[in-house]
Amino acid sequence: MSVLALHRMATTIQIRDLLRPHIARQTVSSPLNKLRQKGLVDYTVLPQSNRTRVWYLTSEGARLARDFPALRGRPPSPINSATAASLKTPHTLTVVRTHLAFAADARRLGHEHGPWDWIPEVAHSIGEGERLVADAVMYYTILNGAQRRKLRAFVEVDRTTMGSERLARKLIEYARLFQYEAQPVGQRSPATSGPAWLRWYPVFPRVHFVLTGASRTRLGDRISDLQAMVAHHPLVAAFAREVPLGAAVLEDIEHHGPTQATWTPLSGGDPRPWIDL
Numbered sequence: 286m287s288v289l290a291l292h293r294m295a296t297t298i299q300i301r302d303l304l305r306p307h308i309a310r311q312t313v314s315s316p317l318n319k320l321r322q323k324g325l326v327d328y329t330v331l332p333q334s335n336r337t338r339v340w341y342l343t344s345e346g347a348r349l350a351r352d353f354p355a356l357r358g359r360p361p362s363p364i365n366s367a368t369a370a371s372l373k374t375p376h377t378l379t380v381v382r383t384h385l386a387f388a389a390d391a392r393r394l395g396h397e398h399g400p401w402d403w404i405p406e407v408a409h410s411i412g413e414g415e416r417l418v419a420d421a422v423m424y425y426t427i428l429n430g431a432q433r434r435k436l437r438a439f440v441e442v443d444r445t446t447m448g449s450e451r452l453a454r455k456l457i458e459y460a461r462l463f464q465y466e467a468q469p470v471g472q473r474s475p476a477t478s479g480p481a482w483l484r485w486y487p488v489f490p491r492v493h494f495v496l497t498g499a500s501r502t503r504l505g506d507r508i509s510d511l512q513a514m515v516a517h518h519p520l521v522a523a524f525a526r527e528v529p530l531g532a533a534v535l536e537d538i539e540h541h542g543p544t545q546a547t548w549t550p551l552s553g554g555d556p557r558p559w560i561d562l
Contacts, residue, residue, distance in 0.1 A: 286325065287355045287401075290350040290353065290359075291356065291403075291405065292377070292403075293341065293373070294340060294364065294378070294381075296339055296340070298310065299385060300317070300340065302388075303381075304400060306389070317340055325342065325346035326340050326341065328367075329341075331374065332371075341364040376446075379442050379535070380442045382539070383538075387403070387543050388400070390544055396426060397426035402424040403422075404424075405420065406418060409481070409482065410481065417461070419439040422439055423493075424437055427560060436491070438490050439491070439493070440495060442495050443507065444497055449506065452494075453513070456514045456518070456521045456530070457514070457521060459492050460523070461520070463524050463527070465481050466481060467481040489528050491559075492528060492530050492531075493548070495534075496532060496535065497534065497535035512549075512552075512553065515530065516553075525552045529562035530551035530552060531548040531551060533547045533548045543558070
């Protein structure tokens with residue numbers, strides 16, 4: 286239930302792979318069916334699939350999950366009907382796929398990144414009444430003997446459903462967030478000055494674009510458009526000098542792993558692992 290509350294929806298196999306990837310599918314499907322009988326979860330069936338079930342919390346399940354320790358400060362949003370679930374399903378499941386690629390790699394390498402280290406749909410104000418909503422914020426700790434390296438990333442998942450220019454404009458929004466300073470009521474003290482993002486992050490998270498849903502040529506063109514935005518937009522160019530930016534194809538990070546040289550730096554250069562952008 287915590288996985289569904291955090292990720293909004295997931296297939297049976299995705300839930301298994303997030304929690305215990307080496308167990309049998311029935312070990313997950315049996316308790317899911319019991320939860321459905323209690324009215325806490327429900328599912329919709331993916332169209333054009335072999336009866337693949339996509340699970341989500343009901344209103345009663347979301348109410349109960351609000352008190353779970355793993356969800357403290359992240360109140361779940363129920364999905365009230367199979368119709369509503371089906372409308373949100375393709376993008377949400379692709380975001381879960383992206384998380385699974387990082388989680389599997391971390392498990393293989395002995396790094397720290399689990400089901401609760403990926404927060405979908407994180408919103409931040411960028412001023413003028415506008416908000417930036419990241420598809421996910423990822424927390425990841427690299428373990429190298431006694432050394433620990435903590436990394437954070439905003440993750441944008443692109444299924445090629447929006448125009449390339451609209452995708453590239455997300456970089457402007459992130460650059461605005463990087464510079465945005467909230468203006469509190471009354472006189473501002475030096476102790477509260479500085480960018481608003483410091484309220485949540487000690488270091489501004491890197492920004493990763495994960496692309497899928499089109500031919501290699503088209504995906505390559507979209508990555509080129511992201512690089513052009515970095516090269517030609519003054520605000521984004523300044524932002525890129527301070528924050529690592531990269532893009533990769535989802536199928537590549539699923540097949541090879543995110544820590545392989547599958548990421549294109551948006552500031553230019555050869556492909557490299559995401560941790561080395």
